[in-house]
Structures are given as C-alpha cells and as structure tokens.
Amino acid sequence: MKLKSSPWRCSMKVVDISDLRSHTGEEVTVRGWLRRKRSSGKIQFLFLRDGSGFVQAIAERSSVSDGVFQNANNLKMESSVVVKGVVKAEERAPGGVELLVTDIEVVQIPEKDFPINKPDHSIDFLMDNRHLWLRTQRQTHILKIRHEIIKAVREFYNDRDFVLVDTPIFTGSIGESAGNTFEIDYFDYGKAYLAQTGQLYLEAAAMALGKVYNLGPTFRAEKSKTRRHLIEFWMNEAEVAYYKHEDNIKLQEDLVSYVVQKTLERAGDNLLAIGRDIGKLKKIEAPFPRMTYDEAVRLLQKKGFTIAWGDDIGADEETAVASEFDKPVVVEKYPKMMKAFYMQPDPERPEVVFCDDMLAPEGYGEIIGASERIHERELLIERIKEYGLDVSSYDWYLELRDYGTVPHSGFGMGIERVVAWIAGLEHIREAIPFARTLYRIHP
RNA sequence: UCCAGCGUGGCUCAAUGGCAGAGCAUCCGGCUGUUAACCGGACGGUUGGGGGUUCGAGUCCCUCCGCUGGAGCCA
Known part of the structure; x- marks a missing residue:
C-alpha cells in the first residue's frame, strides 16, 4: 500500500507518549501505531503506542467530525496513525493520561490481521513471529x-x-x-x-x-x-x-x-x-x-x-x-x-x-x-x-x-x-x- | 547426542476406537468509559506427512518431520 503524504510531517507539535503528562491541556500530535481498539458504538478507545510508551486515545461521536470518527472506526490492529488530540488527566484511563482525539491521519491500515492478538499464544508461534x-x-x-x-x-x-x-x-x-x-x-x-x-x-x-x-x-x-x-x-x-x-x-x-x-x-x-x-x-x-x-x-x-x-x-x-x-x-x-x-x-x-x-x-x-x-x-x-x-x-x-x-x-x-x-x-x-x-x- | 512431552479452523485448546466442537481473532448488527470490553449472528477443518491394525482411527501401532522441556557442557 502506498504511503500518503501529509502536512503533519512538519506543522504539528509532535510529542513522545512518555512525555505526554508534561503537556496536559495542550493539543499535541502522537505518531505511532494502534495496538488495540475497543468501541462502544458512539465512543472509541484507541490504545496507541509509539515506542516510548502506550496511551489511550478517545474518539467521541459527539465531539469529532464524521470523517475523523470514520477513520477511527476503520483502524485495525497495528495500523500506523498520526493522531492529534488534547492531553487530559483522566483517572479512568490506564496511565492516568489520555488523548482526546481531534484529528486522525491514517498512514497505513494493514490488509492482513495482526497475528499476535491475545495473551495465550504458544512459544513456538511467538518465536516464529x-x-x-x-x-x-x-x-x-x-x-x-x-x-x-x-x-x-x-x-x-x-x-x-x-x-x-x-x-x-x-x-x-x-x-x-x-x-x-x-x-x-x-x-x-x-x-x-x-x-x-x-x-x-x-x-x-x-x-x-x-x-x-x-x-x-x-x-x-x-x-x-x-x-x-x-x-x-x-x-x-x-x-x-x-x-x-x-x-x-x-x-x-x-x-x-x-x-x-x-x-x-x-x-x-x-x-x-x-x-x-x-x-x-x-x-x-x-x-x-x-x-x-x-x-x-x-x-x-x-x-x-x-x-x-x-x-x-x-x-x-x-x-x-x-x-x-x-x-x-x-x-x-x-x-x-x-x-x-x-x-x-x-x-x-x-x-x-x-x-x-x-x-x-x-x-x-x-x-x-x-x-x-x-x-x-x-x-x-x-x-x-x-x-x-x-x-x-x-x-x-x-x-x-x-x-x-x-x-x-x-x-x-x-x-x-x-x-x-x-x-x-x-x-x-x-x-x-x-x-x-x-x-x-x-x- | 540422549531422555520425556506435544502436533486438531488464523490463534489457544476440547473430543471412552463411533456425527470433529468451544473460546479468541475476522466479518455483520447493538452499545458514550472500555481495560484480554460485553451482547447477538455469520464465516472458518485433507486432525503435521507416509504406512499399518480395525466394520470404523483425531484417538491404537510403526516411521519420518517440526516444536517444547530437561540432561551433559557452558556464560
């Protein structure tokens, strides 16, 4: 799949996930991958990683555009994404900080399913992968x-x-x-x-x-x-x-x-x-x-x-x-x-x-x-x-x-x-x- | 190399020698606080390969292959 070229490369305030806490209240950009996604119909929980750490991003139906919500909905495990959002301290989120999504740029959505998707894979399978x-x-x-x-x-x-x-x-x-x-x-x-x-x-x-x-x-x-x-x-x-x-x-x-x-x-x-x-x-x-x-x-x-x-x-x-x-x-x-x-x-x-x-x-x-x-x-x-x-x-x-x-x-x-x-x-x-x-x- | 164990949907596992099944993943539908989300439905199989025993083999026997754990040896 061809990579899209996008304006985010130079115009965004890119922050490492491990450093998000010090940007509470600001709108920042995280570049990484979708580890896992959970959806409750009108709210989606995107569990993102970027190498420095993991953070949960929230896309609410009522507060983002149709296009952004649809982008979130289309993501599969290990999709590469650039997510813009506002950092918010949140007790309910793992890690205590979460990202309220304002925009999502999709870099690639995998065509195949990511093989490692549950906690009980055999060691043979894990070593092969x-x-x-x-x-x-x-x-x-x-x-x-x-x-x-x-x-x-x-x-x-x-x-x-x-x-x-x-x-x-x-x-x-x-x-x-x-x-x-x-x-x-x-x-x-x-x-x-x-x-x-x-x-x-x-x-x-x-x-x-x-x-x-x-x-x-x-x-x-x-x-x-x-x-x-x-x-x-x-x-x-x-x-x-x-x-x-x-x-x-x-x-x-x-x-x-x-x-x-x-x-x-x-x-x-x-x-x-x-x-x-x-x-x-x-x-x-x-x-x-x-x-x-x-x-x-x-x-x-x-x-x-x-x-x-x-x-x-x-x-x-x-x-x-x-x-x-x-x-x-x-x-x-x-x-x-x-x-x-x-x-x-x-x-x-x-x-x-x-x-x-x-x-x-x-x-x-x-x-x-x-x-x-x-x-x-x-x-x-x-x-x-x-x-x-x-x-x-x-x-x-x-x-x-x-x-x-x-x-x-x-x-x-x-x-x-x-x-x-x-x-x-x-x-x-x-x-x-x-x-x-x-x-x-x-x- | 030796000893032991395992091999069944994409993954993890069930199935007294007698109709191959479940959960997860995927797809469709539902849900505004999920933490491996949940609920309903659908799709998915040459049971590692070959040979044998049997009316009948995923299951028993032989053999080969692959993997895992351990021993010896080492860091």
Whole structure:
C-alpha cells in the first residue's frame, strides 16, 4: 500500500507518549501505531503506542467530525496513525493520561490481521513471529531493561578508566576447546572459527593498556536446549594486568552491584511493569557471599546430593548452592582438572586453581566465569600438553609470556543471563532481540 | 547426542476406537468509559506427512518431520 503524504510531517507539535503528562491541556500530535481498539458504538478507545510508551486515545461521536470518527472506526490492529488530540488527566484511563482525539491521519491500515492478538499464544508461534512479537508491551519493557543493563556495563568500565578493546569474531586459533566451535571457510587460508571468547586477545591487550574490556557476540556450537542457553550470546569480558585472584573477585562484585542498582534506578518502571519483585534486586550490593569448591561439595553432601570432591557441580547442584543466599554467590578454587588449561594453580594447593564462578540467586545459575591466568611460559606449555592440545596453535598466546609477563586476571559475564536474572525471565530467549537457539535461526 | 512431552479452523485448546466442537481473532448488527470490553449472528477443518491394525482411527501401532522441556557442557 502506498504511503500518503501529509502536512503533519512538519506543522504539528509532535510529542513522545512518555512525555505526554508534561503537556496536559495542550493539543499535541502522537505518531505511532494502534495496538488495540475497543468501541462502544458512539465512543472509541484507541490504545496507541509509539515506542516510548502506550496511551489511550478517545474518539467521541459527539465531539469529532464524521470523517475523523470514520477513520477511527476503520483502524485495525497495528495500523500506523498520526493522531492529534488534547492531553487530559483522566483517572479512568490506564496511565492516568489520555488523548482526546481531534484529528486522525491514517498512514497505513494493514490488509492482513495482526497475528499476535491475545495473551495465550504458544512459544513456538511467538518465536516464529518474533519480528512482530517485539511490538508487545512486555517485550518492549524487556528490551529497554537490556539496554539499561548494557549501558551500565559500559559505564562501569569507562568510569574506571578501562579501555574498550573489540576482539575479533573470526579467529584462526581455537579458543578454549575444539568441538563446540562454528567452523567456516576463510578464502585460501582454510578454516576459521567464530569466537567463543575474546579472552586470549584481551590478555594481549591488557599487556598493552593495563585495564581492558570487551562487549560483543560469541558463538558456541553446543547442542544445548535449556532455558539458560543461546547459540549466539553477548558476553562482556574484562582483563587486568597485575590483578590477582582477589582483585578479580572484587571487580566482579562491584560490576554486578553497579549494574543491578543502575538498572533499578533507570528501568525500575519497566521491571515493575513486567512483574519483577524489585525488593530482591535492592539487596544486591557488594560484597557477595563466598565459598570454596571444597565447601560447596560439603554443603551439597549435607543436603543429600551424591557428590565427591572432583565431581562437576551440575545444574541441580548449582541451584541448591545458590538458593542458600539472596545475593549472587562466588564459588572459588575448583579442582584444576575441571577447568581450562590457562588457569593459575594455587601455589599452596596445586590441585586447585585461582578461579571463580558467580551464581545468580533465584535459580538463574552461572553469570560469570573467571580466573587468574598462568603467566609463566613453561607452566602454560606444560598445561597445554596435559590437556592434549597442540602447543603450536598457541604460538602468539605463549609469546605474550616472553616479553615482560605479569600476573593478570579476568572474567566473562553472559549478558543475556544477567538480563534474564534482573528482569526475572523464565527463559533466556526473551533476553535478546532475536535469539539463536538450537534449530531456530528464523526470523 | 540422549531422555520425556506435544502436533486438531488464523490463534489457544476440547473430543471412552463411533456425527470433529468451544473460546479468541475476522466479518455483520447493538452499545458514550472500555481495560484480554460485553451482547447477538455469520464465516472458518485433507486432525503435521507416509504406512499399518480395525466394520470404523483425531484417538491404537510403526516411521519420518517440526516444536517444547530437561540432561551433559557452558556464560
């Protein structure tokens, strides 16, 4: 359908719906879409959205022209409209403010019915229609919460003089372990891989700039089908030269506290609108409770789990540990054979490494994985061999240890897991605009 | 990959092996304060595909496809 050209483009006082309250009594123009319409014959209720918010507009038979009333009557769900009206404080209206219509310009009336029109669609249908599902109130609230979370993450680092270092998405060497990487053809070079982590590159950058961070997409070809997994997810990683295990944990606690409190401050209304219990979030202030892997195993044994030292802490066990606390809990010093090759062993207990996982409360699981990195070349080579990895593919990574090597530490935080936790989502797929899950890449 | 579940109008779901139905959406009519509006009427079906058992299959069996949840692994 052809768009109409209209005089409203330059001659009207256009106001965001979120800002209507400050224009009470004035005649203004709102540009947006019709979310829903209700009619009582001689009065029509138009529920409008414009991206900034939602407002109810009223068209009364007795106070508008025939043409305007007919325009209102013709509108269907998700019609695009430019509505002129007088802002009025009104107790009966949702939001406390409504728009008394004086004119309606129709931009487009859809020929087809909007597919998402009731509250009980199946998740399969909603995911197939994700491009349209995004227009619903709940999804716009979640996207705004995600926006504030990412903004707070960037601020946290920028305020502390970290340097943003964007790490590559195409990588030639293998990051942590083969087997769950996406492989692609890279011209005559042969195979390249989609990044699972930017850590190795951040370690290089930390030796140049001291304190660095990244924020970008990562890819894991894991055939996971749980509410905590995405194939493509956004990760924030930080790496700091001269930071030891303790400094690293402190940084993580400060980051998570900051992000939660800033999100509460700036997206509190969005959180409330989707039913989040924000009382639980207000408690999220550093320091966080801590326990060693040893203590976690003893706790789980006391709770009746059959787990021995050296066993992995599985999903159920993780939830059991985290449910002991109403803040995130830091579990540190895991057995070295359970963790990645590059983690620094504890000199006092060489069987454990200086690492930590941060587990979010309320069953949301691991949001951060962290460690102090091995900074001695010989030890690193020894560990690469122990893991059966090819030393030659880590050539440049090893070379970082040849020129002024120093202790350093860092971590990775899963953005969508943090969004899911803060927003109180049941499934991580709502925490990202277009989720890539196992067997779903469209739209 | 493994385990479990689901697949019926556009959508969400019913239907002891025996006439395929309801609500919502859509369309028509009514209603000046609706909040998932309401009231009356109409339209709407190759029950995911294929095969089998049976007088008879949406229902039971086999197989394939799709989706969902969980496990392992991870952030």
